[in-house]
Amino acid sequence: MPNASTPAGRDRMSRLKDIPRLREEAETIRVMTGEYCAHxxxxxxxxxxxxxxxxxxxxLKRLACCPYGGEKPVCGKCKIHCYKPAERETARSIMRWAGPRLMWTHPKMAFIHxxxxxxxxxxxxRNKAAKS
Structure with missing residues (x-):
């Protein structure tokens, strides 16, 4: 798998800027992680x-590699589990704590979420491609 320092890794990470849905998700996880870490x-x-x-x-690396791209669902409803178990639990903790507080600190972001x-x-x- 390419890392962020390889050309292919940089191309993947550019998806976080190029695809609006991924850009929104990246900003949401940045804000939530920042608020959690601050507290x-x-x-x-x-x-x-x-x-x-x-x-x-x-x-962010996992988000950049998301096969859904612009159709990406929120992680809680995703049918693909791309996080390792420990990181998935960290994500749950961060989102569980920061999610409700997002309404007060970033109301527009919370509403969109x-x-x-x-x-x-x-x-x-992959299933969609197989049916076509």
Whole structure:
């Protein structure tokens, strides 16, 4: 698998800027991780502690590789589990804590996320291609 320092890895990471849906998801996970880190680890929310920085890098890398692309559902409704178990639990903890607080700190982002929660996850991309 390409990493962010290889040309293919940089191409993948550019999807976070080029695809609006992935850009929104990336910004949401950045904000949630920053707020969580600020509360629990005493950071300013922008300069994360090493553990939160490592998790965010992992989450963004997984997001950049999302096979759904622009049709990506919210992670909680996704039919593909792309996080390792430990990182999945970290993501749950961050989202469980930061999600409700997002309404007060970033109301527009929270509203969009709530709308996204109502959408059903599309079929797995590989299954869709096999049926065509």
């Amino acid at each position: 629990f680890h005493g950071t300013d929310g922008k300069n994360l502690c090493p553990a939160c920085r490592e998790f965010l890098a992992y989450a 709530l709308l996204d929660l109502r959408r059903e996850a599309p079929e797995k991309p």
